[in-house]
Amino acid sequence: MSTFANTLILWQIQHGRHDLPWQGTNDPYAIWVAEIMLQQTQVMTVIPYYQRFMEAFPDIEYLAKAPVDDALALWSGLGYYSRGRNLHKAACLMAEHYQSRFPRHAAEIQQLPGIGRSTAAAIAAFAYGERCAILDGNVKRVFARYFGIIGYPGEKKTEALLWQKAEELLPQAGVKQQMAAYTQALMDLGATVCTRHQPKCLSCPLQPNCVAFAENRVASLPTPRPRKPLPSKETTFLIMIDQDKILLEKRPSPGIWGGLWCLPERQIDNNNQTYCTQSMEIDALPLTDLPPLDHTFTHFKLRIHTQLLQVINRSHKKTDNEIWLTIDNALQLALPAPVRKILLKTDFQQPLLAH
Ligand code: SF4
Structure with missing residues (x-):
């Protein structure tokens, strides 16, 4: 061996x-x-x-x-x-x-x-x-340091070299x-041991032959991804309250949060109080706006505005992709993390009591 x-x-x-x-x-x-x-x-x-x-x-x-x-x-x-x-x-x-x-x-x-x-x-x-x-992110870091390999491991050439070392x-x-x-x-x-920050080189079994350690290059390896600023996007979620229930819609798959249950996503328009979903027309009264929530994806940042609305009237057709649920039941579903966060943070008593 x-x-x-x-x-x-x-x-x-x-x-x-x-x-x-x-x-x-x-x-x-x-x-x-x-x-x-x-x-x-x-x-x-x-x-x-x-x-x-x-x-x-x-x-x-x-x-x-x-x-x-x-x-x-x-x-x-x-x-x-x-x-x-x-x-x-x-x-x-x-x-x-x-x-x-x-x-x-x-x-x-x-x-x-x-x-x-x-x-x-x-x-x-x-x-x-x-x-x-194997060559997951952690192993790439170990090999990049152990062999002193320069180049972002996500780049084809560097990755090919790391695979070659992994096989050898x-x-x-x-x-x-x-x-x-x-x-x-x-x-x-x-x-x-060979962690991203503060690796424990002094107790590392590979240290005697580690190039990065010998050449004092541990902190600079692996070479970081060339940085481009992440683009920002904004969206608005609606929490439509009908008695003790809210509306959730299933996201199309593939796509962001594909297959998960999400709050309806619409543009803000305070003048328009009729909201059309896939199958329903909903008359709703805007109650309040919640503080925006920022969520970072790998490729962009998303600022989420949330509007709370009281349903006044709605047609009763619905599809398999739409569901009215109590908050407790909604929290049992597969929800994107920011939607869960928003629902957990929202005080539902206030608007409900007001009506
Ligand atoms: S000596 Fe340090 S840099 Fe080298 S493999 Fe061990 S922990 Fe990683």
């Missing part, structure tokens, strides 16, 4: 993480759910979501049989909802084409919706001991037994 892999595995046995809820299993489904939830999300945030999700959907069949809304409801608050939609879609594909069995090799796993090369490799390494390299460093001997330990060790080192 390479010195690099050996060093990391020995370090992981002593200092790595061993009791996360998705460890100690070689069930590819359980590993897959964890790996998807962990993308862009901290371990401590993921744990309760993972436990609830696995309790509700313990295997591919349970997930495939459930409506996608049920899966998204348990995803609500984790963000990046396309991950939840893809998880459900992939479970349906496996139920239909693989007799609800997980594919056996990284190359096949990568064909499933929402699974990239690194995630497929992590699943195959943990579940089957397959010899394949894989354990050679006794691979099957070592792959899970090695993969976990890389993940643990990136998450707990």
